[in-house]
Amino acid sequence: MSQAPPVSGPSPVDQALPPARLGVLGLQHVLVMYTGCVTVPLVFGAAAKLDTHTIGLLINADLLVAGLITMLQALGVGKLLGVRLPVVAGATFTAVTPMILIAGQYGMQAVYGSMVAAGVFGLLVAVPFARAVRFFPPLVSGSVITVIGLSLIGVAAGLIAGYDPAAKDYAKPSHLALAGGIVLLIVVVGRFTRGFLSQIGVLLGLVVGTLIAIPMDLTDFSSVGDGDWFGVTAPFHFGAPEFPVAAVVSMCVVMLVTFTESTADMLAVGEMTGRRLAPADLARGLAADGVSGVVGGVMNGFVDTVFAQNVGLVEMTKVRSRYVAAVAGGFLVLLGLIPKLGAVVASLPGPVIGAAGLVMFATVTAVGIKTLRKVEYEGTDNLLIVAVAIGIGMLPVVAPNIYHAFPTWVRVVGGSAITSATLAAFLLNLLFNHTGWRNKATTSEPAATEPTPAAAAP
Template sequence: MQMSKPKQLSLGFQHVLAMYAGAVVVPLIVGAAIGLTPAQLTYLISIDIMMCGIATLLQVWSNRFSGIGLPVVLGCTFTAVTPMIVIGNTYGIPSIYGAIIVTGIFVLLIATFFSKLVRFFPPVVTGTVVTTIGITLVPVAMNDIAGGMGSPDYGSALNLFLGFGTLVIILILFRFSKGFLKSIAILTGIVAGTVVSSFFGLVDFSAVREASWFHLPQLFYFGTPEFHFVPIATMILVAVVGLVEATGVYFALGDICDEEVKGRDLKKGYRAEGIAIILGGLFNAFPYTTYSQNVGLIQLSGVKSKQIIYIAGGMLVLLGLVPKIGAVTIAIPTSVLGGAMLAMFGMVVSYGIKMLSRVNFDNQNNLMIVAISIGMGLGVTAVPELFAIVPESLKVISESGIVIGSLTAIVLNIVFNVRPLKKKSTVMHAENAAN
């Protein structure tokens, strides 16, 4: 059934809102930490939003060379935040972008090899990865409901009222509405929460007034890229982590859309991410990867059309070119976004559980893989200082619950399921030869 243009635009804008907060927070954190001026920070935010749109379009458009062809939205990876800050303050800002460019080329080169590892990603691994992603992101939503980490009114009654109030509105719409209104429950909840927030003086449009009307991307805005081994090695590690996370998202989306994700699809998906990372380096933005909250949104809305993601990607490009329009979404209170994010991240968890329902849990090996992997992911998220003794260059792995949980699932699956199968096959072959 063909939807009207206004409905398509509403659904596309809902995807933009779902990922916008994360896309803006990353440049704000990095820019402040490496000492950017207000003008430089404005550029970084605008170019990042535009590149999120371009990266999304590259991924949705499936051709012979690249593009997973699934309704996936891309954004700047949170895994890169700390490494970029360290690189910028130690080697200089141009070194960040030299490392990102080389990393993008690296991803392009290993795409074919990495896609052949698909046998190491059975449902017990992908389901665990998706579940871990959702579980480890829930604290982010809860902190936002409270007003955002570090905010002076963190945990105030008003923030809790607005955050959980937004969630209640979403739940009511999802339970009692039908059709299109049900599919935009997240968007409606955010708008309603923002309107209520305005009566308490929490909606600030100063960013809209200060933003310029038009903005163009500039090649090497922060200077000619510089190339150093440690920053490059660090960002390559970040990219590999992103590919593991993206693999779980690809399989989850394939399952939602009833499309089998094969090795060649993964290869094209990885290549699209590689191209997006290279462009991020050239125009001084960020490395890009899949955004899990949009997977939860697709599951909640029930709308799986790639056309909607094309619209969302186009909107992001437009917002990047017209900062004044994009600044409107910055006015949405953090607690309101937190309420919506809790619903979306929770859906990521539930979909991971659905993927795990296909796993044979009569096999004790699978039980152990899921138990330890999710335990490690949740444990590191709750106690990030657990691996304080780990060298600074490896903290990108040790402090991320998503990374630790995902790597644990992959390694344990090889130990418990892949190696025994090989051994069993060898024994059977020897017995047949003897007979």
């Protein structure tokens, strides 16, 4: 990625564009990230066996929180919050698996209680994390991002085929064909289109797939009529928050992984815009992620991160004004205040959502692999670190009951692929690259220990 050349006069980041252009460019950012944002509540709601109405509430809360955090990141609050760059925030896939595990072990009240606690934790550690970013190099972030994608592919498969192998319609050929057609459409759009159209291939797949699913009798939009045109989900919809220690620890690890994702993307946007970020700038951006945990926990939303697809859009369009992102945040808030829209999205058929999710989750895996290319392997133990981190992370994916004989807190922390991979990669990186245990054949500091900007997952 080439760094933007110096410019005279006001920074392009602070440039105010004409209102009409701001609106169009802001809407484009929303269209690019919308599918990724709403996929998180869709996948979590389906895995947690929530009804369609409740999933619709989660979608609205998700969009509302994402909009608020996006405006906070773009506009900032004094010297406390917001990186003040053209970045768009949205729900992170990192939290999906831990939230599903917590919901199964402790219930929904613990899911959102632990999210609030993780948000407070994020606010407390934002400054020290920004100063210690070198301990979360591509070696760590790449391993974790790879495991995030791999661990979620099973969720996509469940949406496509169903979760009960004994069910009559499990893995029905017509359902698999529909999902395969959607994947093919996304591939064709990505291969034969350019610019903005190529950025919304997943969204097109969702729309076309849903239209095809209607005559297949796979859609049920009956709940849409009961939704209001305007409304806000009540705080703590599932009841008073609860704070099981294992759940809180797991979500705090999620917050650290989220910080790693956001840091990589904020550094990347800083390079694009020619605005080099100091630790104080990073800390304000990370603190905004912490706010998303608190607000998301209260409003039944999700932890937010800086979305990588919008970082790519900034590079593609060369539009660097942070006010475009602020307008995108305003659109997201409006969408979050329309319950009928959330009900429509929540009613999309499982095979359709699963097909879109399959592509997006596999893309996350590919981004992790791309990030690992930045790691120095010759003369280091970094290949061993990557192997062990991915191996430990994938254990609960391929053997979900492997920790069944252990206490609940071990099952929640160790049973999360993302949490266990993060802990393994972080600790092994410290052991081999920041202590006397480093490979004696290494003659210089491994490149992987540098805070190199790297693309992160959505």
